[in-house]
Amino acid sequence: MARITASVYTSHVPAIGAALDHGRTHEPYWQKVFSGYEFSRHWMRENPPDVIFLVYNDHANAFSLEIIPTFAIGTAAEFAVADEGWGPRPVPKVIGHPELAAHIAQSVIQDDFDLTIVNKMDVDHGLTVPLSLLCGQPQAWPCPVIPFAVNVVQYPVPSGRRCFQLGQAIRRAVESYDDPLQVQIWGTGGMSHQLQGPRAGLINREWDQRFLDRLIAEPAALAQLPHIEYVREAGSEGIELVMWLIARGAMNDVDRGAPPRVVHRFYHVPASNTAVGHLILENAG
Numbered sequence: 001m002a003r004i005t006a007s008v009y010t011s012h013v014p015a016i017g018a019a020l021d022h023g024r025t026h027e028p029y030w031q032k033v034f035s036g037y038e039f040s041r042h043w044m045r046e047n048p049p050d051v052i053f054l055v056y057n058d059h060a061n062a063f064s065l066e067i068i069p070t071f072a073i074g075t076a077a078e079f080a081v082a083d084e085g086w087g088p089r090p091v092p093k094v095i096g097h098p099e100l101a102a103h104i105a106q107s108v109i110q111d112d113f114d115l116t117i118v119n120k121m122d123v124d125h126g127l128t129v130p131l132s133l134l135c136g137q138p139q140a141w142p143c144p145v146i147p148f149a150v151n152v153v154q155y156p157v158p159s160g161r162r163c164f165q166l167g168q169a170i171r172r173a174v175e176s177y178d179d180p181l182q183v184q185i186w187g188t189g190g191m192s193h194q195l196q197g198p199r200a201g202l203i204n205r206e207w208d209q210r211f212l213d214r215l216i217a218e219p220a221a222l223a224q225l226p227h228i229e230y231v232r233e234a235g236s237e238g239i240e241l242v243m244w245l246i247a248r249g250a251m252n253d254v255d256r257g258a259p260p261r262v263v264h265r266f267y268h269v270p271a272s273n274t275a276v277g278h279l280i281l282e283n284a285g
């Protein structure tokens, strides 16, 4: 049977992708950000997954106001890198895993979650920046990736509680797949940031650190936070953090078993307009 080996959490700030693509990672401003991912790139090489299930949000690139899926699973064999206005990032295309994606869609939909099945989708910085941060600048990404897009852009967006429950359903789906694949689940976006309106530039370090503490130690209670708390405390784009609860909900201890090992934790302000947070949790045993 397939199993989830670890969950990875990281911000997806688009300027990080631009810094990598334009060779600016050694500038002091960016060095501070990238220093938090050196361990992670080493860890990825030491613990290569067979598949990454990557939870992220599209930023009006693949979708628009015409169609707004709450949860969309990418079932294609490959996904092109989106042109977000200045040409696609010079990174490899994303190879999917249609068989596992179709199995997860089947299992999760039968388990009462309504997913949109997407057979063609370009992937934007929400997905490619986390891959760059953890995998560097390879000719090809190290393994297939199943893109899982969550609407956190246009209200109504899903609750943290729903996301946490969905993570549990994804774990049940993975564990009922016959091939013994090692699957990582990534939750991306966040941390506190607001890109618009009078509060643009908002960062809340204390709230972010507490979110990380609670994500590790008491995720079920954290999942009860209402939207308004994210928006008030972490800014309008801080709502991206509900996606971290999908990844956390897929970890063993939520159902049974020992708490995950915290193998890496990093927090830094600023990167562009955003507080950068990053965690790696490994399932015990």
Ligand code: DHB
Pocket (backbone or CB within 6 Å): 012, 013, 014, 015, 059, 189, 190, 193, 195, 237, 271, 272, 273, 274
């Ligand atoms: C920024 C952060 C985001 O999450 C995003 O999607 C776009 C921009 C920023 O900090 O600039």
Ligand code: FE
Pocket (backbone or CB within 6 Å): 012, 059, 126, 189, 190, 237, 240
């Ligand atoms: Fe974003």
